[in-house]
Amino acid sequence: MADGLDAAREWLQAMLLIRRFEERAGAMYAKNKVGGFLHLAIGEEATIVGAVRAMRDDDYLISTYRSHGHAIARGTDPKRVMAELFGKATGVSGGRGGSMHMFDGERRFMGGYGIVGGNLPLAAGIALSSDYRETDEVTVCVFGDGAANQGTFGETLNLAALWKLPVVFMVTNNQFGMGTALERHTAQTDLHKRGEGFGVPGLRCDGMDVGDTYEVMSEAIERARTDRTPILVEAVTYRFAGHSMADPEEYREKDEVKEWREQHDPIKNFAAKLEDVDLDALDEEIGTRIDAAVEFAEESDFPTPESMQDHLYA
Secondary structure, three states, X not given: XXXXXXXXXXXXXXXXXXXXXXXXXXXXXXXXXXXXXXXXXXXXXXXXXXXXXXXXXXXXXXXXOOOHHHHHHHOOOHHHHHHHHOOOOOOOOOOOOOOOOOOEHHHOEOOOOOOOOOHHHHHHHHHHHXXXXXXXXXXXXXXXXXXXXXXXXXXXXXXXXXXOOOEEEEEEEOOEEXXXXXXXXXXXXXXXXXXXXXXXXXXXXXXXXXXXXXXXXXXXXXXXXXXXXXXXXXXXXXXXXXXXXXXXXXXXXXXXHHHHHHHHOHHHHHHOOOOOOOHHHHHHHHHHHHHHHHHHHHHOOOOOHXXXXXXXOO
């Protein structure tokens, strides 16, 4: 398992940090501290951490509108992520991106993306730039099961296969496209097989198991890096929260969510495998970090009117 016990403990810490961040973000949204949309990844922490830990620092990551956890896992300071949710100038996108448009170029996190499936062609472009510069960088593109029904999915996989682009397309199969169950919106529910017609091989991992996700993503990234070709990975996971904060979750039974929380919680199950891990102490330490992130966001200033046209080029 990666580099042993120390790495495993770091994975646990990263997953718990994302969980507590998302929970607090939801609480801040309820207090009207966060505006706009808010999509939480509670329950998907193993998918996020397992994938990101399989990447090199010089690889690229591009995500969806559910991207707070990806930014944090990639190394962005939670203070800056929380400040972005608050719309503050100290946010990772200067208060201009909000929840759906996180961006941290220094860590090669090329952003969350608000358009469903809109990040796939961007990932192909990033991978093309790596080939053009003759590097061995790999781009990891994360998207949901619903996005696999967008036209950009087939178009991008075809182009990536044709041009032999080093992209790992990671479809996060959390069982629902917004409120529509997988079997109701997709004929081929084995999503990792949907690239076969384009010549894109597929792999599947247990997205509730950080170790399995890491191993499968490591294999996929290495194949993309060595062979300079795309690959499709399906991470089978489950989100414990609704699609967004506005989701009443009328499309699934409360007992179903309860069962997933009790039986398949990626953090509790992984912690149970580790020896000499004080989960309560770790939780307390992370709680202090989250408190500091909220305090930082609240005390930061909003962007000034004078900065309104910053970053505009036309």
